[in-house]
Amino acid sequence: MKSWLVIGQYLPGNSFIHRLDPRTKLIIIFSFVCVLFFANHWTGYLLFTTFTIVSIVLSKVSVPFLLKGITPVWFFIVLTFFLHILITKEGEILWELGWFQVYEAGLQRSIEISWRLLILVVFTSLLTLTTAPMEITDALESLLGPLKRWNLPIHELALMMSISLRFIPTLMDETERISKAQASRGVDLKSGTLKDRMYAFIPLLIPLFIGAFKRAEDLATAMEVRGYQGGEGRTKLRALQFSNLDIIAAIGYVIVLILFIYIRQ
């Protein structure tokens, strides 16, 4: 399979982080990302950096691979860095070039902000690297389950997500087939100006959409015949189960939080 066909970046494995319940991972990451923005001193950053490094080690994901995975985000991290240097004009001037001045507070602020961003990105990609997309869907369905009481279609959303995931490889295959078929009829997808290439995509997209609608109809029929009537009264084969590992992870995370509150005071 081509590399661009790999959706998400899930790396199957059996590490501590891999074996955690996806709900635990989602809760920890979500709350960690929030807490991250309360850091106001270098000790706080040190604590969070350590926590991140420990998590990476426990996940057994190789660091170069992790960094490669976040290449698209580097641009934003660098951009944030320079933006803050430009905007903040406090403290002593450290360096000057014409109208461009670097202030002490500016440098400090931009390092803090971009470091925060880096931790955030590394942490979230750790989630997608160690958790299959399907597990994330299940965890979301389970965690958002209480919202069903207010008639929010949580089950339906989760089902939509899982069917989309199921059909991504199918539609990818179809895209390739159609693009070959169109290429054999002289459609050129690879050269020309951006505008030309965008126009060349139309004969690819239309059959793809028509095909997808046909598939959707067939699938709906197949689901109906097998007795699908919505989420009510349905059992599930894939069951999420908290284990001792989740308790350990939760305790570890709570310790980090307590330390952080202590440092802030």
Next chain:
Amino acid sequence: MIKFQDVSFRYRDTDAWVIDSLNLTIKENQKVAIIGKNGSGKSTIAKLISGLLLHELGHIYVENDQLTPENLLDIRKKIGMVFQNPENQFVGMTVKEDIAFGLENRGVKREVMLEKIVDILEQVSMLEYIDREPQHLSGGQKQRIAIASAMVLEPKILILDEATSMLDPVGRKEMMSLVETLHNRKPFTLLMITHELNEAILADRIIVIEKGKVVLDGTPRELFTHHNHALDELGFPAPYTIQLAKGLEKNGFSLEPFPLDQEELISALWKLHLKR
């Protein structure tokens, strides 16, 4: 048991009847092939039985219950269906999850589900593929899983709606022999909608549909011995074996009993040979 009583159906906003006052009774555990050209209405029959389309006139009975919009869901529980495109009826991310889908819908407990999945996969000899994703299965394998997904719900009626038409000849043959094996093990009413006469021969009874009406109805033997011309005119030339036997008959070599497949032909030829 399936019974059609003067059933008519047409698509909304059209005048032409797709199914035109059709009368039909299919006995329990019978293997029936419904053949017809494209647009003859043969697939519509399958959709009417399962209530995916609702008939306009007449009555349909499934297992002695009349099909109405109210009891449609209960009737559907008695029916398993396998469709044409192997890809588009695969709901789960893996083989296991796909088979579980129907069980989940019926609220079967998780432990029972796992047992049933293993059991049915054994029956269709696909147990080693239990954790495979659909994109790593061939078309024939996907159709086997589709059969397993239908049969795991223990339906009284299995409908194959052109289920082999997208498979290669080997896949086709394997699928038909699988259905045969399952039927022998535990009988169910089998309805094959097809335009392949070769497959129809495996049935106990062949029904030929044209313009929403039954034009021929009988056992394969009856149809091939007495209605050969009619079949030919309807666009279903007899399979090679039967043409050969007919040709031999014309030239004074009558075969007894009239052979329907290659094996029967060979044994009839041997019999003829030994007689001389």
